[in-house]
Amino acid sequence: MPAQIGQVSEVTGSNIKALMDAVQLTAAQSGTGGDQGVTVGSMVEVQSGTARVLGIVSAIRSAGSDKGAVMDISLVGQFVPGANGGSDFKRGVARWPAIGSPVLTVAEADAGSVVKTTSSSTVHIGKAEFNGTQDIYLDVDNLLRTHFAIFGSSGSGKTSTTSVILRAILERLPNAHMILLDPHNEYEGAFAGMTERLTLSTLRLPYWMLQFKEFCAVFKVLPESEYASEVKILREAVVQAKTLYAGIAAGAAAKPGQPAAPTSSLNLDSPVPFRLSDFRRIVNDMMGKLDNPEAIQSYLRILNRLEELTSDDRYGFMFGPQFVRDVMGEVICQLIRIPVEGKPITTIDLSDIPEEIVDVVVSVVFRTVFSFAVWSGEEGAVPTVLVCEEAHRYLWDDRSGKTISLAVHAAGQVAKEGRKYGVGLGVISQRPSEVSPSIVSQCGTIITLRLGNERDLAFVKNALPDSAAGLMQALPALNTREAIVFGQGVAFPTRLTVNELPLSARPRQKVKSFMEAWSNDTTDGGLVSRTIERWRSRLHHIRRS
CATH class of the missing domain: 2.40.10.170 (Thrombin, subunit H)
Structure with missing residues (x-):
């Protein structure tokens, strides 16, 4: 009583x-x-x-x-x-x-x-801390429709909490459509049997699906003010190459005796194929017409970069020879999982992608999913959720003075407008104060585990409603797997203990215990040579035949 x-x-x-x-x-x-x-x-x-x-x-x-x-x-x-x-x-x-x-x-x-929630679209994630027995549920529709964020210091259980929530949703909704960006390949075993894992060798993002800003970023000619001549060359060459390919394709598809379809509607950002051989020839032709030898350097810079991109296996997922034909439909189906076929989540392993184009890759993924949803029209696209692990690495605070991030712009569009088109966003980070605040401000549900950094605590405190202000004081002292959750996904701001994952589904642990590893002398046994081989195989340039 x-x-x-x-x-x-x-x-x-x-x-x-x-x-x-x-x-x-x-x-x-x-x-x-x-x-x-x-x-x-x-x-x-x-x-x-x-x-x-x-x-x-x-x-x-x-x-x-x-x-x-x-x-x-x-x-x-x-x-x-x-x-x-x-x-x-x-x-x-x-x-x-x-x-x-x-x-x-x-x-x-x-x-x-x-x-408790009156919604029928709920999943169980843990027990309330106020009595240790009350079940806590998340409202899936509200959680995903209004976006969510999961914050927590390293070792607080952030990755496990993310796995618990996503697995609970996928087990109840086996025909879901999720995309998880995984910079450290931590989730390799967390979704065993439920994921299509895309690595450097299986990911496909054709160069011609890039918008012009992204194309310039790959060619290292941003900001435009510093590389005006190179940007001008790229602009002319891309439009000419797209127009040429579209004319050839339209002519081949036209019925005998009928004119080819017009190509005047093509622009820099049209996601239509073009041949890199045409692009290279056009740049060379433009360079051959120059009267000023000093301007040749801009053309050579572009041609040299093109040579790097097409001869380095690490860029094969974007500049491979297989992208001469139109594979846009296949790319979208691979990303979004259409059909699902028992694998409702696509995990994109970012660990091997060259650091210099991670920003572009994230931007293309976000923009492709969002554009597909927008252009699906009255048919309505399949609702899709994009989950960003280690979000501070590529969705950084745009006020920090870093170079302009294409990924922040693309993710920001999803954060602001995604709910209108069925595109949800999940932001996962151990440094919330370094994530774009304009993106976090759009997250309707926040789940925060232990945080100790003063900047991170202040950042989260600003996002908390008055009713959860008292819970804020407990953040530095939370135990592993303890969290505070508030927002649209729950009926009430609550401190809870998140469910424990079965051993087989826990995120990958790459580092051994120091005590265990240092208890005995380390014998080589081929470890050094195997490590060097893996190291070199990821970094060396291989000329394609």
């Missing part, structure tokens, strides 16, 4: 203070009316006439020797009579408590009504 633990002493908008005398303080600390007692983050009930208002304890401090304590409480909603005779929780407060109103612990059944 609920027990009275205090009485209201001050009311300021949605925040109140309550006094606890020595007897009430002892009852609150001993857990009378609740298994774990009343602490910061606990639910309390405030009686206001016939209304039962729910609050969250944000602070507790001593009122002086033998005078009990003072609680700061944020009011978040109220209990209303339920259809089955119990109580249901409703956000918002219709009637403010008066001075002297009693403050009570919350009954187990009422606590359950707070964290």
Whole structure:
């Protein structure tokens, strides 16, 4: 049964203070009316006439020797009579408590009504910390439609939490469509049997699907103001090469005796094929017509870079000879998983992709998925979710002074407009303060594990609603797999313990224990030579025949 633990002493908008005398303080600390007692983050009930208002304890401090304590409480909603005779929780407060109103612990059944959701599209992710028994569910539609973020320091359980949530969704919805960007290949075993893993050898992103800005970035001629002549050359050569290929393709497809289809609608960003051999010839022809020998350097710069891109196996997923034909449909089906065929998540391993074009790769993936959704028209594209692990590496804070990020621009478009077209976004990072704030601000649900860095704590604090302010104080002290979740995906801001993954589904651990590894002398056994071979095979340039 609920027990009275205090009485209201001050009311300021949605925040109140309550006094606890020595007897009430002892009852609150001993857990009378609740298994774990009343602490910061606990639910309390405030009686206001016939209304039962729910609050969250944000602070507790001593009122002086033998005078009990003072609680700061944020009011978040109220209990209303339920259809089955119990109580249901409703956000918002219709009637403010008066001075002297009693403050009570919350009954187990009422606590359950707070964290439950009436939605049928839920997945179970853990247990509430306030009693250790109450199940916590995420509303899948709200979570994905309004985007989500998962933050946590290294070792806090961030990757495992991400795996728990995504696996719970995929197990319930085996025909889902997810794309996970994995910079460290951590999720190799987390989705065994459910993922299409794309590596440097299986990923396909044809050069002609790049927008012109992305094409310039690959050719290292950004910003445009510093490479104006090179950008001009690329612009002319790309349009000519696309027009030439489109004319040939249209002529081949035309019926005998009929003119070829017009190509005047082509532009720099049209995702249509063109031949690199045509592109190279056009640049050479343009260079041959020059009267000024000094301008030749710009042409040679482009031709030399083209030679690098086409002779280096690391760029084969983008500049390989197989992309002479139109494979755009195949690329989209591979990325989004159409059809799913038992593998609802595409994991893109970014670990082997050259660092200099990771920004472009992420930009192309985001833009392709978003454009496909937009241009699907009234048919409606398949809802797709893009999940970004280590997001601070490529969705960095655009105010940081770094070079302009194409990935931030493309992801920002998804963050702002994706919900209109069925494209969701997940942002995962151990350094939230380094992620673009304009992207994070669009995330309707935030799940944060342990954070210790002051900048990261301040960043997350700014995103927290008033009702969760008290929970914020616990962030540096959270245990592994403990998290605070708030926003559209849950009924109520809650501290919880995330479910533990089975051993076979845990994210990949690459580093051995120091104690274990250093207990015995290390023998070579071919380790050094095998490592050097892998190292060189990823980095050396191989001329394609």
